[in-house]
Amino acid sequence: MSKTKESIFDFKLFKRLFEYIRPYKTVFFGLNILVVLSAIFSAATPYLTKYAVDDSITNKDAKDFLFYIIIMLTVLILQTVFQLVFIYYAAWLGQNLVMDVRVKLFNHLLRFKMKYYDNSSVGVLITRAVTDMERIADIFGQGFFMIFKDLLAMAVVFGVMMYINFKLSLIVFIMLPLLLYATRIFQKYMKKAFEEVRTEVSNLNSFVQERLTGMKILQLFTRESIEYENFKSINGRHKKGWIKTVWYNSIFFPLADLSASITIGLVAWYGGLNVVLENGTVSQGDLIAFIMFIPMLFRPLRQIADKFNTLQMGMVAANRVFSVLDTVSQIDDKGTHVAEHFNGSIKFDKVHFNYVEDEEVLKGISFNVNAGETIAIVGATGAGKSTIINLLNRFYEIKEGVISVDDVDIKDVTLESLRTQIAVVLQDVFLFADTILNNITLNHPEITETRVQQAAKDIGIHDFIMTLPDGYHYNVKERGAMLSSGQRQLISFLRAYVTNPSILVLDEATSSVDSYSEQLIQNATDKITKGRTSIIIAHRLATIKKADKIIVMDAGEIVEQGTHDELLKKENGYYKNLYEVQFLKEEVV
Template identity: 75%
Template sequence: MSKIESILEINLFKKLLIFIKPYKLVFIGVLLAVILLAIFGAVRPYILQQAIDNNIATKTVEGFLPYIFIMAGVLLSEVICQLLFIYYSGYLGQSVVKDIRVKLFDHMIRFRMKYFDNSSVGVLITRAVTDMERIADVFGEGLFMIFRDLLTMLVVSLVMLYMNWELSIIVFLMLPLVLYATRIFQKYMKLAFEEVRTEVSNLNSFVQERITGMKILQLFTREETEYKKFKEINQRHKKAWLKTVWYNSIFFPIAELSSSITIGLIAWYGGLNTVIDQTASLGDLTAFIMMIPMLFRPLRQIADKFNTLQMGMIAAKRVFRVLDTTSQIDDTGTQVASHFNGHISFKDVHFSYVEDEEVLKGISFEVNVGETVAIVGATGAGKSTIINLLNRFYDINKGTICIDNINIKKLTLRSLRAQIAIVLQDVFLFADTILNNITLNNPDITIKDVEQAAKDIGIHDFIMSLPNGYHYNVKERGAMLSSGQRQLISFLRAYVTNPSILVLDEATSSVDSYSEQLIQNATYKITKGRTSIVIAHRLATIKKADKIIVMDQGQIVEIGTHKALLKKQNGYYKNLYEVQFLKEEVM
C-alpha cells in the first residue's frame, strides 16, 4: 500500500482529474460520504461494546434504550451515505467518461488519413467504447472504494487502540502478512490485465474486420480458416483472463485465512483476559470480533478494487495515447473561402505515403476556371493521390497547390473542403435514410433542395421508386442498394452542396446499363459550368474533357485533348487508348 502512486501512475491520473473539474461539487460530496461511512462503520462496534459492558454484562436495563436509538440512527445514516456514495460515484464516473469520449471522438475525426491507414478500426472502436467503460469504473468501483476502505481501516485501527491496546497488537501483528500478499498480488495482476486489454483489442479488431469483409470470406470459402484463427485468438484471450482468475484464487484464501486466525487469537487471548485478570471486557471482545473483518476485509476488497483500478488505468493509458497523438493536418490557415472561381494549379508537387517512396514526383499542371480535366493512367500512377492532396487529406512534401492563386495551406480546412465536392469510386453510405445520407444532417439543406437537385440531375424518379422514397433506409454501408444506385446517391450528395470545384472518381464498370446512363447524365449535369477533375474510367467522359492529363508512375507524361493526344506517334495515351478504350468505342 506504500506505493499506491506507482500503481495509479500519477501523471496519467492527473490527466483524469482534469475532467473532474466541472463536477467538483459532486467529487467533494462523494469524498464526504466516504468519510462518514468510515466513521459510522467504526462507531457501531464501539456502541455495541458500551451497551454490553454497561448494560448487558451487568444486567442493567436503565440506560439501555438510548443505545438502541443511537445504533438505529447510525445504521440509518450509514444506509443514506451508502446510497449517495454509490449513486454519485457512478454518476461522476459516467460524466467524466462522457466528456472524455466526446473529446476522443472529436480528436479522432480530425486525424489525417495517414493515421487511419496505419490503424486498426477494431482497436479504435475498443478505445472509444470498451476502454471508456473501464475508465468509468475507476471512479465508480475503484478509486473511491479504495479510499473508503483505507479510511475505514485507519478509523477502525484508532478505535481498537483506544478500546484495548493489547488486543490491538495481536491484530496488527497479522497485518504485515496480508499487506505483503496484497503487494505481490497487485504486481502480477497489473501485468495480467495489460495482457487482457491487449487480447481484447486483438479480438475486437479481428471480429470487426471479418464481419465487414464477410462477403469476401464466403465468396472464397474461407469460413473454416477464419474460424480456426478466431479460436486461436479467443484461446489467447481466455488464457489472459485465466491468469487473473489464478491470482485471485491464491490471494483471497490467504486473506480469508489470516482473518480467521486473527479472530481465533483474539477469542483465545481476549477470553483468557476477560476470565482471569479482567484486562479485557466482554464488550471489548465482542467489538474486536466485529472490527477484525472490518480491518481485513477492506484489504481483500482493496486488492479486488485494484484489479478494477488497474484495468481502468490501463484503459486510460491507451485512450490518452490516442488523445496525445498529434496526427492532425495543420489547420493554420486564416483565409476563409466563401467561393472559388475554380482555377487550380499544382507546381512541382512531391508526395509520398511512405517516407522515401514517392508517389508523386514533381508534377505540375493547371486547370482553368470551368474546365473539365480528365486524369488517366495505369493503376498506381498517382491519380487518386491528386484528389487526396487537393482536399488536404494529406500534406505534400514539396511544392505548392493553389486555388485561385491562393496556397491551400493559407485557407481554413473547413472552408476549403466546403467548396470542393468529391464523388469517390468506393461509395460509403451510412445506415440511415437516403435523405440523411445526402444532406449528412446539414440543417441548411432542406428536403425541397434535395428533391430539386435530384430532378436536376435526373434521379428523382429512381429515388421515388424505392419504398418511402427519400426516407428509405439503405442499411449499413448502403447494403439495400446496388453499386450503381449508391453511386447515384453520392452524385446527388455532391451536387446538392453546390460546390465550386468537383472531383469525380468516375467508375461505372460494375453497374447496369440503366444506372450507367443515369450516372453519365448526372456527370454531365454536375460538371457543367464548374471546374471539375475526373479520374476517368470510361471513354465517353474522356472525350468530353477539355483537357486530359496522362500519368505514369507518379509523373505526368502527356497533357492535351483527346484528339491531340491520339495524333502522337507511340504516345502513352495513344497506346493506352488502343489497349483499354478502343474496344469500348467499337462496342
C-alpha cells in the same frame, strides 16, 4: 518502458484524469464528505456494542440497553442512506467524466490525417472509444472512491481499536504486515495480467471487425475454416489472460480470509482467557467489539485488492485512451483565408508526395486547370491519379511543391472552407446506416429535404428514389446494403451535387455501375459540370472524350497532356496506345 508499466500505480496518469473532474468538483467534494461520514459510522456500531455489553447487559440495565439499541439503529439508517447516495453519485461522476473524455477522443479522431487511419486498426480504435471508456468510468464508480472509503474506514477502526484495548490491537496488527505484503505482490501481478487482457481484447475486436466487414471475401474464397482456427487462437490468448487474473484471485482472497480467521481466533483465545481469569485487562464488551472490528479491518483490505483490480483495469484503459489523445496526426490547419466560393482555377507546381518514406508516388508533377474546365486524368492503376484528389483536399501533406486554387496556396485556406468548396464522388461509396435523406445531407442543417428533392429532379434521379419504400426516408442499412452498387453511386452523386461545390471531382465514379445508372450519371455529369471546374478520373471513353483536357499519368509522372484528338495524333503516344488497347473496343461496342 513507460511509467505505467514500471510502477504499480501511475500517479501522473491519475492526476491527468482528475483534470476532467473540475466541472463536477461540487459532487467530487460531496463524495469525499460522504466517505468520511461513512468511515466514522462504520466504526460506531462495534463501539456502541462494547458499551451496551459492559454497561447494560453486564449490569442488567434494560432501559440503558434500549437506549443503545435506538442509537445503533439510527447509525445503521444513516449509514445506509450515506451508502446509497455515495454509490449513485460515484457512478454518476464516473459516467459524466467518461462522457467528456469520449467526446474529446471522438473529436480528436475526426481530425486525424488519413495516414493515421491507413496505419491503424479500426477494431483497436473502437475498443479505445467504447470498451476502454467503460473501464475508465469504473475508476470512479467502483475504484478510487471505494478504495479511499475502505482505507479511511480502516484508519478509523484502527484508531478505535487502539483506544479500546492496546494489547488486543497488537495481536490484530501482527497479521496486517503479512497481508499488506501479499496485497502488494497481488496488485503487481494483476496489473501485468490486465495489460495482457486489454491487449487481447483490442486484437479480438480488430479481428472480428475486419472479418465481419470482409465476410463476402471469406466466403468467396472458402476461408471459413482457416479464419475459424485463427479466431480460436486469438480467443484462446484472450481466455489465457483472464485465467491468469482468476488464478491470482483464487490464491489471494482465500489467504486474506484465512488471515482474518486466524486473527479472530487469536483474539478470542487471548481475550477469552483474560475474561475468564477476570484480571481486568479485557472486558466482555472489548472481546465482542474486537470480533466485530477484525472483519471490518481485514474485509476492506481484501476489498481494496479487489477494487484495485478495477482501478488497474481503468488505469490501463486510460493510458491507452490518452495515448490516442496525445497522438499528433492532424493536418496543419493554420490557414486564414476563408473561401466563400472558388472560381475554380487549379495549379499543381512541382508537387512531390510519398505515402511511405523513400517511395515517391508523385514525382514533381505540374499542371494547370482553368476555371470552368473539365479535365480527365487517365493512367494505369497506381499511376497516382487518386493521390492528386487526396492532395487537393489536403487529406495528406505534400513533401515539396505548391498546390493552389485561384492562385492561393491551399495551405493558406482554412480546411473547412477548402473541403466545403470541393465535392468528391468516389468509386467506393460509403453510406451510413441511416435514411437516404440523411446520407445525402449528412445532417447539414442548411440542406433541407425540399432542396434535396429539387437537386434530385435536376439530375434526373428523383423518380428512382421515389420507387424505394419510404422514398427519401428509406433506411439503407449498414454501408448501404439495401441498395445496388449503381444505386449507391447515384446517392453519392446527389450528395456531392446538393452542396453546390465550386470544384467537382469524380474518382472513377461510373466504373462499377450498370448501364442504366451510368446513363443517369452521365446526364447529371453534363449538367453539373457545366460552368464548374471538374476533375474526372475515369476509365470510360464517353467521359474522357468530353473533357477540355486530358492528363495522362504513368508511375507518378505526367507523360502527356492535351485534348482527346490531340493525344491521338501522337505517334506511339501513351494515350494513343491506351486508347487502342482499352478504349477503342468500347467505342466499337
